[in-house]
Amino acid sequence: MKKKISNLLKELELTRKIYFNISPQTGKFLNLLIKNRKFKTILEIGTSNGYSGLWVAEALSHTGGHLYTIESHEKDRYHLAKKTFSSSGLNAYITLILGHAPKAIPKEPKHLDMAFFDATKYEHIDYFKTIEHRIKKGGMIITDNAISHKKDLKEYFDNIKNNPNWKNYTLHLGSGLLISIKK
Numbered sequence: 001m002k003k004k005i006s007n008l009l010k011e012l013e014l015t016r017k018i019y020f021n022i023s024p025q026t027g028k029f030l031n032l033l034i035k036n037r038k039f040k041t042i043l044e045i046g047t048s049n050g051y052s053g054l055w056v057a058e059a060l061s062h063t064g065g066h067l068y069t070i071e072s073h074e075k076d077r078y079h080l081a082k083k084t085f086s087s088s089g090l091n092a093y094i095t096l097i098l099g100h101a102p103k104a105i106p107k108e109p110k111h112l113d114m115a116f117f118d119a120t121k122y123e124h125i126d127y128f129k130t131i132e133h134r135i136k137k138g139g140m141i142i143t144d145n146a147i148s149h150k151k152d153l154k155e156y157f158d159n160i161k162n163n164p165n166w167k168n169y170t171l172h173l174g175s176g177l178l179i180s181i182k183k
């Protein structure tokens with residue numbers, strides 16, 4: 001990873017709690033996973049100030065892919081994410097969308113390798129219903145806060161865990177990750 005990007009990640013880690021960012025370990029995991037699986041088309045719901053997006057986009061700069069990331073908070077976090085992505089030099093790999101998912105989820109590209117859910121917990125079922133059919137076979141949905149917000153996510157977890165098209169694994173990493181793999 002270029003020094004410029006690792007320095008920017010370190011700088012953002014100082015305000016991690018304010019912007020509800022994933023843990024550095026979770027970021028490293030997503031980065032390695034994307035590189036290893038050679039994922040190219042990724043959707044993130046919940047950009048905040050762009051910290052997780054930076055880990056994802058750095059990996060996509062190696063696989064030649066693209067990140068579509070949605071943030072609804074116009075007053076502050078959307079603009080901070082814009083700044084983060086510009087300073088990283090990774091803008092070519094990122095489309096930052098201002099809006100509220102699931103409505104703001106772009107219709108193209110139709111097929112996705114991976115989606116990362118890290119936004120309003122009670123809406124996860126709606127995100128899932130909107131993109132379930134667009135995730136490629138062998139592709140993934142990764143959900144943050146699988147342990148920290150287990151209760152809030154119960155309905156969504158029960159739904160996806162009982163869905164025969166998906167295989168699920170919980171990782172005790174950061175706030176907990178649910179890794180859902182499309183069969």
Ligand SMILES: C[S@@+](CC[C@H](N)C(=O)[O-])C[C@H]1O[C@@H](n2cnc3c(N)ncnc32)[C@H](O)[C@@H]1O
Nearest residue numbers: 020021022046048051052072073100101119120
């Ligand atoms: C936990 S933070 C995301 C942190 C970010 N993924 C990171 O680790 O750097 C959740 C963000 O999702 C945004 N958000 C919540 N509901 C949303 C929705 N339905 N569509 C888009 N953004 C949403 C919030 O404004 C907030 O900035």
